[in-house]
Amino acid sequence: MPSSRRPHALVWTAQRVEAWRQTGQRPSVAVWTTEQTATFLSFVAADWLVVMWWLIALHGLRRGEAAGLRWAYVDLDAGVAMIEQ
Structure with missing residues (x-):
């Protein structure tokens, strides 16, 4: 093709x-512009998925990567997430 x-x-x-x-x-x-992103992140601040929204908005994570992220690949103490899927 x-x-x-x-x-x-x-x-x-x-x-x-x-x-x-x-x-x-x-x-x-x-x-989004910086202001639009900040407005969105302020709006979802109390959402239980707020960390996912931050990863998508500020670190370029794609929706599928965020949906496939497993706790086994997240180290909160080190501040590291390994994108495997």
């Missing part, structure tokens, strides 16, 4: 957010 082009990631600027609200259409790949 021919390789496809990867979509270009776009930042969720105020203009893009407003266009999305008006049309319902969004970029196929969009990333």
Whole structure:
């Protein structure tokens, strides 16, 4: 099969957010600004999955990697998580 082009990631600027609200259409790949990320992390601060949200937002963990993370691969004392799946 021919390789496809990867979509270009776009930042969720105020203009893009407003266009999305008006049309319902969004970029196929969009990333949050620092302020948007901070707002999200503040909102989920009491969530029992807050550590997972931090790993995804601040360390680039993908959803599948976060879902596959096992406690056996996490060392809280050393601050290390080994991504195996």
